[in-house]
Structure formats: C-alpha cells, structure tokens
Amino acid sequence: MHFELTEEQRLIQDTARRFAAEEIAPTLEQEEARHEFRPDRVARMGALGFFSCALPEELGGSGMGYMESVLMAEQIARISASWRLPFNMQNLGPALTVTKFGTAAQKKKYVPGWVAGTQLGFFAMTESNTGSDVASMKTHAIDKGDHWEVHGSKMWISQAHVGDAGLLYAYTDRSRGNKGMTAFIIEPKNWKGCTARAIETKLGLKCAPTGEFAFDGMKVPKENVLGEPGDGFRICMWQLNQTRIGCAAGALGVAGGALDIAVKYANERTQFGKPISQHQMIQAQIAEMAVEHQAAQMLVYRAAWLKDNGKPNQYETSVAKYAASEAAVHAANECMKIYGSFGFSTEYPAERFYRDAKSLQVVEGTSNIQKIIISGMATGATPNRE
Template sequence: MDYEFPENLRLMRDTARRFVKNELEPISQQVEEEGKMPESVVQKMREMGFFGLSIPEEYGGMGLGTLGECVMNEEFGKTNVCFRSRFGTNNGIGSQGILIDGTPEQKEKYLPRIASGEWTAAFALTEPNAGSDAASIQTKAERKGDVYLLNGMKHFITNGDIADVVTVMAVTDKTKGPRGVTAFIVEKTFPGYSVGKIDRKMGIHGNNTAEIVFEDCQVPAKNIIGLEEGRGFVTAMKVLEKGRITIAAVCVGVAQYCLDASIAYSKQRVQFKKPICANQAIQWMLADMAISIYTARQIVYHAAWCRDQKQRVTQQAAMVKVYCTEMVNRVVDSALQIHGGMGYMKESPIERIYRDMRLFRIFEGTSEVQRMVISRELLKD
C-alpha cells in the first residue's frame, strides 16, 4: 500500500478542509439549533462536486475510489456531521446499488442527476420489523403487467423527506427468503409514493430521517436494479459493505476534531494555578485518544485500499465499522471529561458530538451485527 496520496487527492482534501473550516464550521451551531442547513450551503456543496465524489467521471462525478472518499470523509467529520449526511447518501447507499449492479441504461439515467446533486438519493431497507434482521422485510412488490405495485413502509430513512430517487428493497417472492428480495429504483413522483413521519432524533438535527410509504406504488419493471428479481439482498449487502468503511472514516475525522479541541482546551483551562494539561490524568487521556485515532486511521485506509484493489473486504469492513464507531464514542467521552462542565453545555460542540456519535454504533449495521459478520468469516472452513 502506497501511503503517499496522489496530488489531485491532496488538492481535493485541502479544498474540503478549507471549506469545512471557513464555510461549515462557523454555522454548525446555527444548523444544530434550527434543525436545517441553508440552501445556499447545499448549493455550494453541489458546485464543488461533493454530491458525486464516488460516482465515475463518465456520469459527471469525481470518480474517487474508496480510499479517496475516506480521505474526504475524514475532513467532513471535523464539523457537524449533518453536512456530510446531506450528500453522503448520493455517494453511498443511495447511488451504489445502481452503480454496482445497475444496467447501463439505469446508470445513464440516474447517476448524472445524483452526481450533480440535482437529485437527492436515498436507500430504503429498514422497516419497523426489519432492522438488523434485514432479510425479514415485509414491503411487498407484485407484478401487474409492465409495473410492480409496492406496498409497505420504510422508516429511519436518511434524507427520506427530500429524496428524489430511492433504492427500495421489497419482497417479490416470500417463499425464497433473502433470495426473494428485489431492489427497485423508485422516484418520488411515482403514483403511490409518499413521505410519512419525519423523525425527532437524539442527534444529527440538521439532517432528517423519515418514513417512506408505498400504497400500490407503481414502479416500472425496467426499474428493477439489474433487471433481475431476487438479487436485492445481495445488492444491499454490497452497498452496506462499502458504506461501513466510509462511515468509519467520518468517525476518524470526528475523533480528531475532539482531540484537537481537547488539547487546545487543556492548555488554556487553568485550575490550581496551572493548565490542566500539566496533570498526568489529562495527559494520559489525550495520549489514549491519540493512540485510538492513529489505529483507526490506519485500518480504515487499509480496508479502503484493499477494496480499491478489488479484494474481498467483508471482514475488514465489519472490523473498521465496529472499531471506529466505538472508538469515536470513547474519544468524545474523554473529550467531554476534559472539558468538564463546559463540555456538557449546549453551546459546546462536544455536547452535540456526544449525542450525534451514539447513532454510529447503530445505523448501517450495529456493533453486534458487525461482530456476527466477523466471527462468521473467522469460522468459515
């Protein structure tokens, strides 16, 4: 693995770093309090190409590999993570099913609009009775001539309230279990599609999750991803595997932000006539935070590199997801301890991060599910 990033990636990283520092971080608290981000900022992210980081250049994207996307995600972890969530589904779970398993016609129709940010993409797998047990989805799709009628409800869908196009998993043959699940490309304008309840969440307030309801929703048969029934569960697992690595990269960025903030605060906070960083207890907290971040960054970049080399990374992806999401929760907890009472106040970004990061051990595969995946891989004959 070459640890020297190509010049174009370094330039993109530096551009993202400046954008985060100058444009996003100054309004992080405002977005948190108002529960929405200014459309002008979203438009800037479109113009800078952030909605198409992982989409090939032939479809109008930047064509970054997994490692390149991780480098960018680390930078976007150094501010309110809702910003990354706004365009993250376009680069990840909302587009990857089409990119990985879609037909040339499906790619040509949808990917340019997703890459430009003209359309917001989402991914609809989770249901009230099918979270970690993704194979137990109940949304059904029944063929009627040239269309399928979808009936059911998805919930906790990131960007579900604003999505223009959604990759939807639905059962086409309940007798086949996971092999009876099919992936559909569903546009919000299709008859029978509606947005349900918008969730009130513990964190990530600048970006919504929502219910999506299908009531005899008419989806053309040509909108089955890959034009093949029964491949949806396989497609979903491919999509989630890549997402586990890129989410881990966000955690590295968040943890680095917390460490930097803790170092700065410990130097200027004076107690007992000396900065608190003079105390070994604080020094060791900082040291442990730095060790965890260094470890996390290496395994994320290595797993991303392996995926770019077309290696199978099922086990590595699960490892980085569980390690980095648990790591960032430990780091932000230490950061809050170092900041003391100030870290517990709403004015502190540490307070916001503490709440935001709790979700990362749950979504796109819980820590428990990751350990199941890892142990299954280890015990294979």
C-alpha cells in the same frame, strides 16, 4: 508499505477541510438549533466533486477512488457529522450501486444527478421491526404486469422526505426467502401512493434529515427494477459494504474532531495553577483518544485501499467500521469529561460530538453486527468478499 498520501490526495483533503471550516462551521450552531438541512450545500459539495469517487467519467466520475472519498468525508465530519451523510446518500449508496447493477438507461438517468448533488438520494431498507435482520422486512411489491405495486413502510431513512430518487428494497416473492427480495429505483415525489414524513425526535445529527415512507400501492415501472427480481438481498449486502466505509470515515472525523477540541480546551483551561493538559489524568485521556484515533485511521485507510485495488475487503471494512465507531464514541465521551460542566452545555461543541457519535454504533450495521461479520470471517465460517 507506503503511508504517505499523494500530492493530489493532500489537495483533496485540504479542499474538504477548508469547505468544512469556511462553509459549514460559521453557521453550524444556528442550523443545528433549527434542525436545518440545506440542499444548496449538497449541490455545492457535488460541484466540488465530493460525490464523484469510484465512478466512471461518463457518469460524472472524477477518476478518484474510495480513498479520496474517505479523506473528504473524514474532514467534513471533524466539523459536522451531519454533513458527512451526503457522501453515503449520494455517492457510496445509490450512485455506486446503480453503476454496478443498473442498466445503461438507469445509469444515464439517475447517476449524474446524485453525483452533482442536484438530485437528493436515499436508500430504504429499515422498518419498524427490521434493522439488523434485513431479511425480516415486510414491505412487498406485487407484479401487476406492466408495473410493480408497493405496499408497506420504511423508517429511519436518511433524506427520505427530501429525497428525489433512491433505492427501495422489498419482497417480490416471499416464498423464496431472501432470494425473493428485489431492489427498485424510486422517485417518491413524482409517484402516487408514497407518503414521506420527517422524524425529528433524534438524539443527534440534527442537520441530517431522517424520515419514513408509507407505501400504499405505489406504482413502480418495470424498467426501475435494479438488477433482476430476486437480486435485492445480494445487492443490499453489496451496497452496505460500500456505505459502511463512509460511516467509518465519518467516525474518524468525529473522533478527530473531539480530540482537536479536547486538546485546545485542555491547553486553555487552567486549574491548580497550570493548564489542565499538564495534569496526568487529562494527559491519559488525551493519549487514549489519540492512540485509538490513529489506529482506527490506519484500519479505515487500509479498507479503502483494498476497495480501490479490487481486493476482498468485507472483513477489513467491518473491522474498520467497528473500530472507528467505538473510537469515536470513546473520544466524544472523554472530550465531554475534559470539558467538565461546559461539556454538558449546548453552548460548546463537546455535547454535539457526543450525541452524533452514538449514531455510528448503529448505522450501516450495528457494532454487534460488525462483530458477527468479523468473527464469522476470522473463524473461516464465511468468506471475505469484495
């Protein structure tokens, strides 16, 4: 076993760390207060190669893999969980999925823009009554001969109302169950019959835009079907196993960031004549945070390594996502307690870490869904897949 990062990986990690410190942190609090999303920052991240991982060079890939994506996303999330989201919206979601299942024309048209960060991506699965049970979705598309006509709605879609091109999952033949679901590449800003609006009533992730789609007869060209009609559920499940590692990396970042500021504050804050870091109760809290963070880090890195080596990893990815998400929530909670009253104040970052951490127990499969996946594979009921 080799636990050391390569020199190149350390340089990539440092690039992301410096980007977060120099280009996100200085204005983050003001942007959080305004719920501000900056497309120019996404393009800047793209220019630095943040969205180029696990992709072929002819589509903008850099030769880097999942491990490098995890390392970069982790460093960004140590400063801002909101700004970890573009890794999924650009690279691990749309770009990787179209690269695997798309035609040559689809890849050429869409993937380079997602990689460059100049074309904002998204993937639309969730509906008002469809979350963990993806197969229960109501959105459907009707075959009109030379195009598909989409009706229905999606909600809680990251980058929905700012997105240029992304993935849509809808039924094309409900009689076939989940084998009647189809994946489409859509351009909501360019096509009639699609309305998008922002959702701003969120607990956290204030700088990560979230919205909903309403489809009223949106026409999708036949050439924008991803894979074949009926492949949608299979594609969706494959995609979730890729975006899940991005969430796990984000959780690592949140847990690590909460630990960082908790340690700093504990060393600075004095009570009963000494820094609170010298009191056993505080030491116990910090020890728990540190152990859970390191354990989750090993699990996430292992899942990324399996992906990069083409080995079955669905089990390990779910283990990593579950462990890291729970570690992030616990770390953020302990951080707030260490800060005391200041942890409850919006003037300090502890409360932001707490709010942002909660999303990680929900997105890309809730913690309960991860338990179902993990237990199914642990008991041999379902196989481990790539």
